[in-house]
């Protein structure tokens with residue numbers, strides 16, 4: 001029997017995450033979370049991104065007006081020289097980040113939580129992908145900022161868009177850089193019995 005995938009709730013306002021999940025033909029609800037994204041004192045980058053993913057999932061799971069069983073929260077950050085690069089606050093911030101990332105490698109951390117409302121159990125995972133940028137000229141950085149693409153992206157770039165011109169190599173999951181480690185999360189959803197990609201996925 002095919003599971004009722006509308007039981008899945010993606011707690012996200014990110015169009016990238018929605019597109020990634022929808023690309024696999026899965027049916028799900030989308031309900032953005034509203035949480036405080038401040039880092040706690042002494043919290044490592046990985047602890048931070050994991051916690052945010054869980055906070056997002058629980059924020060929506062705790063809403064009595066939303067139906068559903070499995071709640072997915074996710075967060076993506078860029079880490080370079082032990083600094084966390086989230087979304088840029090303005091053009092100057094985007095310029096600072098792109099100058100920092102130019103001609104070297106950095107890490108993209110994407111965490112997700114699947115909260116099961118019935119069992120109250122959580123699966124929390126974080127994938128780390130190494131991304132290399134070629135050296136960028138000042139004109140390229142200005143042109144890229146003017147395109148508007150960096151605005152709502154962690155680290156001020158989008159590998160899936162114009163930002164691909166900077167990326168020379170990646171080691172790890174491409175979809176994780178875009179915002180959700182798709183292969184891993186689908187495996188978890190199949191394991192939970194939440195999703196069947198193919199006819200016999202849940203009977204294995």
Ligand SMILES: Cc1cn([C@H]2C[C@H](O)[C@@H](COP(=O)(O)OP(=O)(O)OP(=O)(O)O)O2)c(=O)[nH]c1=O
Pocket residue numbers: 011012013014015016017032033056074075076077078087108152153154155157158159160177178179
């Ligand atoms: C590095 C990188 C990030 N991003 C995006 C993915 C995320 O949308 C965004 C990181 O911001 P997040 O705070 O992880 O997510 P969000 O605020 O967009 O959505 P929500 O919290 O509601 O789930 O950066 C890309 O689209 N491409 C990239 O190459």
